[in-house]
Amino acid sequence: MTTNAELAARFEEFADLLEADDVEYKPRAYRRAAENIRAHPSPIADQIAAGDHEAVENIDGVGDVISSKIIEYVETGEIDELEELRAELPIDIADITRIEGVGPKTAGTLYRELGIQTLDDLEEAAEAGEIQSVKGFGPKTEQNILENVEFARTIGQRQLLGEARPLADDVLAFLESIDAVERCEVAGSIRRWRETIGDVDVLAATNAGEDVVEQFVAWSSVDDEIESGPEKASIRIGEIRVDLRVVVPEEFGSALQYFTGSKDHNVSLRNYAIDREMKLNEYGAFDVSGVPDEAEGQRVGDRVAGETEAGMYEALGLPWIPPELRTDRGEIAAAENGELPDLITRDDIRGDLHSHTDWSDGNTSIEAMVDAAAERGYDFFGIADHAEGPGIVGGMGLSDTEILEQVEEIREVGAAAEIEVFAGIEANVDAAGEIDLSEAVIDALDVIVASTHSALGQDAETATERLVHALENPAIDVLGHPSGRLLNDRSGLEFDATALGRAAAEHDTALEVNSNPRRLDLWGSAVQAALEEGAPISVNTDSHQPSTLEYMRWGVHTARRGWAEPTDVINTWELDDLREFLH
Template structure:
């Protein structure tokens, strides 16, 4: 059955191919529809199967024409018009546009001029020097393509956390419905909340392993059975592979610790155990102090733990280490000394300072966004639509006059709201680190989020200087999605996170963890580096509609990967403390 993410992906491809074909207007409509399809709160395919076409047509940005295409795809697995467009433009558009600076229009031109259809074709054309001979291109573009080919090839092999984790939740719900399953949990990178994952790993504790495997591969959401056996099985749901492993209940904790990883964490923990005459593996923790040959077998020694994961760490005298921290970045030493952080949770979040409305590229009104935030129990909420500037295309950015007009409307909504509403803007950090807002606008606003949207191919030294200059600006409250990356699409800026964190701490500017699952920017190691320099962070959703306020889930876990505690997160603070921080 087609997932929402899969359906959205077809319309994103549609938009890219139309843009590559120089079609105007339609691409933006298809992208808006794709975003709303992806974030729709229930499976669209289920609605169609139930004959509820009206629900599909009522999705924001989805009218009768797009709804017909959605129904066609769910029922047949194809969209005839998309297949015709693919035949007309046989381009691996998703792969090619992962190259920084190569968008759909560029991909279309390279196809028409040089016949480039794939990354291999692109590499051949760049290495032969043909690209720089195409009008509008040059040696710099050609070199950029060569430098980014490896990235483009690698990222296409992984799924976004925001697309894979909802499926993992569905898998867990299904396994929990099986009477023979005593416990189940995700494992691997998805349990560590990595921003992208290779596949979904799931572990189940049961004394009826073969029967559970049989029910798992017969699950009605399965599109393809890859393989199965008495202790494990692999299936495919949509475009995502799910691997199940069944273990006996008394070994569930040790297996969960082992299969959660990371590899670096497990190696370090295993070595820590060896130094204490212990052995760790997926079957348990074993005291091997009286054993001549600890490697004689997997279960050699006196088994002292394994039923629970916490017991595996306790057997070594360690605090239980949250999965997000298992990266071998000091977590074992902290667990030994009892100094693990009290990590931020979703319940700690009191508001969101970065959201969009129909004033720029959002899909709804200021009032609707504020109401949705209030419904989530927030104390405060910030509207931060786009200001005009570099990287903001299609006239979506607001002029100074329009910003001031919007501030008036925000104040009117705020007067009637049950929560505090901040009038903000998302300013654009240009190539030199300037934000381009007038003093009148700055004075009228409560919060300024400054973000990069252009010149994302700068070298690390230049990018660091640019971002440091932005956080030093006394008008800037939050540096939004600092790298400008889009996961599986573009790599964004490389920069020195420690230097940026130091500057942010000195100038009371928060660094954003952008919760959009396509961004998750800052990421775990960068958050940790910034916090070590004394910086504060803001976990924002960058929402463009009420449903995507749920993106906070991804941002919180990303911040946890960076060892963030509630005191580090400005939107976990009381309103009075936050107001004092804002310039």
């Protein structure tokens, strides 16, 4: 089954290779198409299979030419024009451009000048001092490549949560349709809502394991059967591996706890159990107080729990610990002391303060975005298009004059809307921590989100000072995606999250959890560190079209990984309290 994520990846590669080949204009169109394909709410391959080609053409940013290529790929697994480009430029473009500062044009130049095709080629050339011999390159670029090549290798091995979890939901829906399956759930890092995952792990409770495995590998969505046996199977759907394990119903809870992890959490929990003469494993919780030390076996002792996951924790006198918290960052002690947080949920979210429209790099109008927010039941919604500044590509940022013009339109739309509409902007935090907005613009706006888009190679100390300085600016309401990272693409800034949290608390500025699945910035541990300093958090989607308002799902679970409660997140507040916070 061709997934939307797989389709998007092909058109991102298309755009990169065109840019590497010095083609103008086309790359931007292909990137926009890729973004809209990735965010499309339903499987495009299903629409093509149903013969609904018109629906494909009607996707924003997809016209006759690109839609024909989408259909070609779904039906044949290839795009002839892309294959020709690959032959002309045989570059591992996705791998090479994961190195900060090495874009498609750079990759094209290095291929033409030095024949570099792979990360290994790039590393060898840098180690030999050949990069700096190319016109326009220097020792600094060469050193940057050497410092970041291993990171580029590592991040290419994991899938984005936002791409893998929808597929996992489809897998669960299929398993639930099998009569012999009594219960099923995802496990592993995807159940802990980690921002990237290795494989999709799924657990099913059944007394007919072999039959369930047979139906699973025969599922029409499966592209490749990797292996299968009486109790487990591994298949591939698109570019994602899915591992199924079947267990008997009475051991489903213990298996779910065991295979959810994390490893560190499980080790600490098992040690906690040993101290209480209990034994935990994938088969259950066992009282081993009367068992001789020499006794061996997984099921030794009196089995006291295992059918439900909650029962595994209850057997130790603990409340159930949400999967997002199972990282061994104090959750067991908090459970023991009755201090687990009352975690935020999507139902707690009352609005979104960071979205884009066709005034900058968004794909639709202010009115359409506000209507989509109202349909979600939000009480408020913020428009925050890009201001001019470093890191904004393609001249998509708004000048001060354009911002003031947009504010007038936002006010008009807001006057007719059923919800509160905030006029905002996404300003750019430059290398020194400053933003470039006039006083007239600052006075006209309701909310200023300030984000990093450039100078992302700063060391941790410099980056921390830069971000803290931005937080000291009274005009800034939200520090957007603080690291500037793009998962599986660039690492972004490293910084002291505790110092950031302390400054945010002191200056009443919210730190953003950017819900875009390619960012998820801040991340769980950084949110936790910031909350411990009393910092307010804002969970926003950074949406560029109505369908991506659904990204809130990823942001909320990321905030949960940081122990966030509803009151910690300004998006849950009453309007009067929010207005006061926004000065």
